Amino acid sequence: MIERERKLLLQRAARAFGLCGVLLAGLCLSLPGVVDADVLPSVLILLIAQAAALVMVGRSSHLGWVVLTIVLGFGALALAQLPWGQGSSLALPLSLAPLGAAGLAGLGMVLSEGTVRWLVWAVGTLGSSLLVATAGPTGGLISTPAIATLASWVIMLIIGTWVTVGVERALRRIDGIGRAHTVERQASETEAQRRQSARLLHDTVLATLTLLAHSGVGVSEEALREQAAEDARLLRQLRLGSTPMPRFSGSYSLEPVAETPLGTTLESVKNRFGRMGLDVRWHGTGQVLLPSDVLDAFLLALTESLENVRRHAGVDHADVTITQTADSLRAVITDAGVGFSPEEIAASSLGFTESIVARLRDVGGSARVFSTPGAGTTVILEVPR
Numbered sequence: 256m257i258e259r260e261r262k263l264l265l266q267r268a269a270r271a272f273g274l275c276g277v278l279l280a281g282l283c284l285s286l287p288g289v290v291d292a293d294v295l296p297s298v299l300i301l302l303i304a305q306a307a308a309l310v311m312v313g314r315s316s317h318l319g320w321v322v323l324t325i326v327l328g329f330g331a332l333a334l335a336q337l338p339w340g341q342g343s344s345l346a347l348p349l350s351l352a353p354l355g356a357a358g359l360a361g362l363g364m365v366l367s368e369g370t371v372r373w374l375v376w377a378v379g380t381l382g383s384s385l386l387v388a389t390a391g392p393t394g395g396l397i398s399t400p401a402i403a404t405l406a407s408w409v410i411m412l413i414i415g416t417w418v419t420v421g422v423e424r425a426l427r428r429i430d431g432i433g434r435a436h437t438v439e440r441q442a443s444e445t446e447a448q449r450r451q452s453a454r455l456l457h458d459t460v461l462a463t464l465t466l467l468a469h470s471g472v473g474v475s476e477e478a479l480r481e482q483a484a485e486d487a488r489l490l491r492q493l494r495l496g497s498t499p500m501p502r503f504s505g506s507y508s509l510e511p512v513a514e515t516p517l518g519t520t521l522e523s524v525k526n527r528f529g530r531m532g533l534d535v536r537w538h539g540t541g542q543v544l545l546p547s548d549v550l551d552a553f554l555l556a557l558t559e560s561l562e563n564v565r566r567h568a569g570v571d572h573a574d575v576t577i578t579q580t581a582d583s584l585r586a587v588i589t590d591a592g593v594g595f596s597p598e599e600i601a602a603s604s605l606g607f608t609e610s611i612v613a614r615l616r617d618v619g620g621s622a623r624v625f626s627t628p629g630a631g632t633t634v635i636l637e638v639p640r
Contacts, residue, residue, distance in 0.1 A: 261422045262316050262365075265415055269364045270313030272411070273324070276357025277306050283350035284335060290347070294337045301331040305358065312365065318372065321362050325379045328359040332386035348390040348400040355383040355404035363411030367419055380408040450609060478530035521577070524558055533565040539577035545584065545640065552618045553584065553638045559610040560588045560634045568592025568632065584638050591631040597624050611636070 281302045284290050290298060305327040311320040332351055359379055366376035388401035525535045545553065557575070564573045568590045576587040611634075612622045620638035 257422060257426060261418060265364045265367075265418060266316060267313045268414075269361045269411075270309050272361030272364075273309040273312070273358050274306055276353045276359070276361065277302050277309065280331075280350060280352075280354035280358055283346075283353065286346070286350070288344070288346070289350050290335050291337060294334060298331050298335045301327050301334060302354075302358075305331060309358075309361075312362070316365075318375065321365060321372075322375060324362060325359060325375070325382070328354060329382055329386060332383065332390070336386075336390050345391070348387055348398060351387050351390050352400035352403055355387040355400070356407035359383045360404060360407035360411050363408050364415035364418075367412055367415030376408070376412060380405060383408070450613070478532075481530060482527070521554075524554060524561070527558075528561055528565060531565060532571060533561065534572040535561060536572060536574050537577065538574060545638070549618045549620070549638050549640075552614045552620065553586070553636065556611045556614050556620075556622065556636050557586055557588070559607075560636065563607070564588065564590045564592065564632070567595070579640070582640055584640055586636045588634045588636070589631065594626045594628045594630050594632055596628060597626055 281299060284295065284298060284302075305324055308320055308324040308327055312324060332354060335347065335351060360383070362379060363376055366372040366379075384401050384405045387404045388398050391398045391400070521537060525537065528535050561573060561575075564570070570590050570592045573588060573590045576589075578585050578587075607624075615622050615636060615638060618638060620636065622637075623635045624632065625635075626632035
């Protein structure tokens, strides 16, 4: 795409530069006494044909239009000097100079790449310079109009080469940036997947292993067995290929759905903690539809908050109040336990910073905690609807 635009830019620039030269040369040659009156109509016809060829040069990259433009320009340069051998005034080479230095030399911008185009450029440069030089009163090959024509061809070639090289360099840099972005994105996705796996295992398998390490104190044998069975099912799904593949950090679902009603999932959370000895009392009514990624984040953060109550609060019940507005859903988890100082939460604490705060932040939500030693704890979770 960029390469095509580069060629089109050079073609249009060559067309504009060439048409200006042809127009100026036509005006100068039309002045009385510059060209023989019998020859002038033929010269103007050739210039009009050259202008038409230049229009096509601006539209098509075919080399044939460039060659045709050069041939017509050579014809106009040669025809304007008739009758040959009778001498001419200084006005003729000065009038032909715009034709050679602009009307033809502008084509140098589209002849900057490829062996064949270089040969066409060489023929156009030498031919137009010689024809402009021979139009002088002395017929000498060194004259100001001829030097101007030669210099213009060289300058146009340099411009075309500079644009071509610059675009190629820019394309290489863009390609390098694209590769670097791909590597960075893959690294980000890998890190997100690693963090999600850590969250998932922390909230499920590691929680069960912690209970087993403490001999299941406060939890019945049946509850431990059911919890271990759920964890085994999760690990079996992961082993069989249901690895969370995030669209962005924090968004995973082993069994994704477009939308899931919140009311059908809170009961399973309550039952889980009921089996483990924590009575969860729900407040609020109604049913809320949430996108699956937001629902997953909300429920897992809520579960981790209740797990913290079960482990650290020293109480056997907690209250969860669910409220909603037009654009958000909020859960307030409160307990009357031992409390703690929120400033003492370590930044590396996976249970709070990752399983709660980071998880909700990834879906546009937030988490706040309020607690005082000896006065219980309140956690506020909020997600967009």
